[in-house]
Amino acid sequence: MIKITIPGRPISKSNFKLCNIHGQTWMPKQGKHAKYIAYENMIAGYINKQYQGPALEGNIITILKLYFPNKRIGDLHNYPKSICDGIEKSGIIKNDKQLKPVLLFDYIDKENPRVEIELYEASKYEITYKIKEK
Structure with a gap:
């Protein structure tokens, strides 16, 4: 098991994409959008x-715990992409397709x-999970 902590508020990838009139999206490397690239690099x-061990092979069970400073979270499902891209950029895995399943939890920690x-x-x-009535 590998546990990594990344300080600071999580950043969502969707906030930094641009679209053209044909609906194609891309990630600019300059301007305010460079903040996303910097976030990926920071994660890496x-x-x-x-972690200084060897690259991980095969599928990787991934648990992401996101701690936000307040309730202004946005669409929670947009955060894993930026985090998974940073994990891949680090070289710890070859491709972020290896990260499955991905379990996502959110918390508030001011x-x-x-x-x-x-x-x-x-x-x-x-991995096993259990859902039970309160």
Whole structure:
């Protein structure tokens, strides 16, 4: 199991894409959109500081815990893309298609916004879940 912590408020990829009149989207490398590229690089940097082992092979069970400073979260489902792109950029995996399943949780922590990433090689671990009535 690998656990990585990325300090700061999570950033969503969808806020930085541009579209042309034909509906095609792209990610500019300059202007305010460079903030997203910097966020991906920051994630990769923190992963490389906190993990020095070999690249992970096969499917990776991924748990993402997002800690926001307030209730202004936006669309929660847009955050994993930026985080998964940063994980891939770090070189810890070859392709973010390996990250499956991905479990996503959100919390509020005014004092310490962050992203906690847990990675488990599916060949060594299995995942179970249980939903029960309150």
